[in-house]
Amino acid sequence: MTVRIQTADFDVSAEIAGLRRGNTKIGAVASFVGVVRDVNDGGAVAEMTLEHYPGMTEKAIEEIVAQARARWKVLDARVIHRVGTLRPTDQIVLVAVASSHRGDAFAACEFIMDYLKTRAPFWKKEETGGAARWVEARESDELAAERWRLKG
Amino acid sequence: MITVLYFARLREALGQSSEQIALPGTVRDVEGLRAHLVARGGQWEQELAPRKPLRAAVNQAIAHGDTALNDGDEVAFFPPVTGG
Numbered sequence: 001m002t003v004r005i006q007t008a009d010f011d012v013s014a015e016i017a018g019l020r021r022g023n024t025k026i027g028a029v030a031s032f033v034g035v036v037r038d039v040n041d042g043g044a045v046a047e048m049t050l051e052h053y054p055g056m057t058e059k060a061i062e063e064i065v066a067q068a069r070a071r072w073k074v075l076d077a078r079v080i081h082r083v084g085t086l087r088p089t090d091q092i093v094l095v096a097v098a099s100s101h102r103g104d105a106f107a108a109c110e111f112i113m114d115y116l117k118t119r120a121p122f123w124k125k126e127e128t129g130g131a132a133r134w135v136e137a138r139e140s141d142e143l144a145a146e147r148w149r150l151k152g
Numbered sequence: 153m154i155t156v157l158y159f160a161r162l163r164e165a166l167g168q169s170s171e172q173i174a175l176p177g178t179v180r181d182v183e184g185l186r187a188h189l190v191a192r193g194g195q196w197e198q199e200l201a202p203r204k205p206l207r208a209a210v211n212q213a214i215a216h217g218d219t220a221l222n223d224g225d226e227v228a229f230f231p232p233v234t235g236g
Contacts (some may be wrong), residue, residue, distance in 0.1 A: 122235025
């Protein structure tokens with residue numbers, strides 16, 4: 001398992017190649033890439049700054065991946081989250097999961113992303129035409145994470 | 153002494169990112185610490201009021217109001233997270 005918090009961009013192809021390297025049991029890789037949009041809640045976003053809680057962030061994501069591994073047959077996983085200043089079209093986050101079969105890879109990838117959105121200590125501040133605002137947490141994200149509880 | 157950290161909107165509103173606090177004997181858990189900080193009044197009362205949707209962590213793990221506090225702990229208060 002690899003968890004990285006960094007300001008630099010990442011190369012999805014290189015990261016997936018690194019995840020797969022040498023593991024002949026892998027039959028499926030599911031990945032998700034989060035990207036900065038130019039509009040949020042109706043306002044134009046010029047740039048955003050991502051703040052996090054160093055130390056806790058890594059632990060929280062490792063715990064989320066451990067939970068995914070307890071629920072699905074995950075061979076390996078890689079999570080990269082950027083912090084600092086980002087602009088529209090920039091990549092923010094990568095979650096890649098390797099399994100023997102696609103079902104486990106798809107489910108674990110979505111689970112990790114849903115839990116990351118509501119449990120990993122990151123905060124976005126958007127710059128919209130000269131004004132800055134902290135992004136408010138969405139109830140829909142909380143509901144997305146909650147539904148994994150019901151599925152057992 | 154405990155270390156208290158503040159993040160994001162809370163850090164800006166309170167004008168500081170961390171402080172050391174000598175735990176009063178009456179403060180035993182996260183809710184007690186929050187009440188202790190609210191008693192400072194002003195911005196503290198406004199930002200840490202019970203109606204505010206705040207999250208907390210103790211020693212870098214998600215905590216709740218009844219999570220016990222001990223000398224040397226690192227406690228963090230922050231708004232609901234918005235990463236990803």
